[in-house]
Amino acid sequence: MTPDPLNRLVAQLAKLPGIGEKTAQRLAFHILRAPGEYAVELSQAIREVKEKVHLCARCYSLTDSELCGFCRDARREEKVLCVVETFADLMALERTREYRGRYHVLHGVLSPLEGVGPEQLRIKELLERLNDGKVEEIILATNPDVEGEATALYLTRLLKPLGLRVSRIAQGLPMGGDLEYADQATLAKALSARREL
């Protein structure tokens, strides 16, 4: 008979993605054995993430204040806006340290099969924030799959008439990757979209 509080913790941990019953048990024992303040800090961190983190009022990335760091940072270019599916995609782009413009997070892609239409995404909000006329170029950085493509095409149709420059991130072989490791569909596409030098 294991104590109920321990069972409850294991049950909660096992709900996390990628965590099975056994791993949940190991984590629970780890928390139990760790010095007292660890459990307190962990529970506080969990509570705070729910209480304090919300969507940025402008770009819909994550923040703990009214506007996120990307929107508040005056050094970032106002003219360029990069549209991504998720916050995780935004973080991936940030890691490059190349992009100095602003973002807009859609929170999904257009997928009739999943019942996600334009109203379910932050598209209306995107159009509204363009009203101030500061943005000149929009980079569409949705994934290169069927739904990501369709979303990019849909946005293009909305944005082009506004007189904006609309661009799509390039597709093809990963840099520094070996040709031999590329999958056949990617390689076939890269081959057909080859450029003259």
Place this chain on the structure above:
Amino acid sequence: MRLLALHVQDFRNLPQVSLAPSPHATIAVGQNGQGKTNLLEALYFLATLKPLRAGRLTELVRWGTQGARVVGRFLLKGAEREIAVEVSGGVRQAFVDGKKASSLEEYFGGVSVVAFTPDDLEVVKGGPDARRTFLDRAVFNRYPAFLKESRDYARALKNRNRLLREGPAAEPAYLDAYDETLAKAGARVYVRRRALMAELAPRAQATFASIGRTPEPAAYGYHPSHLGQDFAEADEAGLVDALLEALAARRKRDLERGFSSVGPHVDDVTVTLGGRSARAYASQGQQRALVLGWKIAEIENLHAAMGFLPLLLLDDVSSELDPERNAYLMSYLASSGAQVFLTTTDATLVRGAAAADTLWVDVHAGQVVPRPADAPA
């Protein structure tokens, strides 16, 4: 490419099979319902990860057991590789040399197989659906990237159809976006099918000329409906535009029906004899010779493109062919040098494909028993 050893466990009605196939012909003899086709299907599944006959993966697992497993030791480009596939709980997992194969591409590196079943013989007579499947199997064998490309098209199509079912409420710009997505994916499918047909049709026509015993020439063609005369020359971008136009022209109707009425998913392969539809005018024997011509062309085409012969699986095809065409097929198999797996209820029908190194196996109630080398059929 050569299969050196095959091990099958709990696959359909086969509890356990271990074989060391002949480098040329391996012939399974047995009455109907004993498991001959299951043996071929195990091989087909190993090479393509798809069931040969339509159905769910769970149907591949022998009744009352937890999972099915097929393992093959192949000689691929001079190296021995062990390829395995397991089905358990409705999920399949492939292994290459004992390691989970993370991507299908990795798995399909060098194994290629052409299957030929009595159902295929009906493909001229049957509906366009069967001919598309028949065509796409050949395309996939020739261009591995087609697996993902055709899936992308299917996904785009499902999305668009769902959108159409919303009827007039569907926002036009939203539909436009999916039209374009569908057109781009569809153009890729067109290009693949067209390229395959360009390679295959002349070969198939030549093969038919030598087995058809028919003065009229055969012709195999792929002409997407609604795309007009320019299909043969248009580049991929042109095909995107043409399909977009066709989709736009039919949108009103498609919205009413909740279904996309134009695109690669409704195309057909035309087979004609002396300019007339083989489906309507060719005799049963001629129709089968037309399919035989196609299949042999597919094998030769793969050989020319890849530099090696695919594994050939023939399921009880001889009993469906007249003696003369069967004799042609058997002597083709014997002289091709390919590794062949045949099933038959009557050993005399396939003797033409056999040689001194043929492995004969008897199949009875799920048991597969090799005959001793000194006691041929």
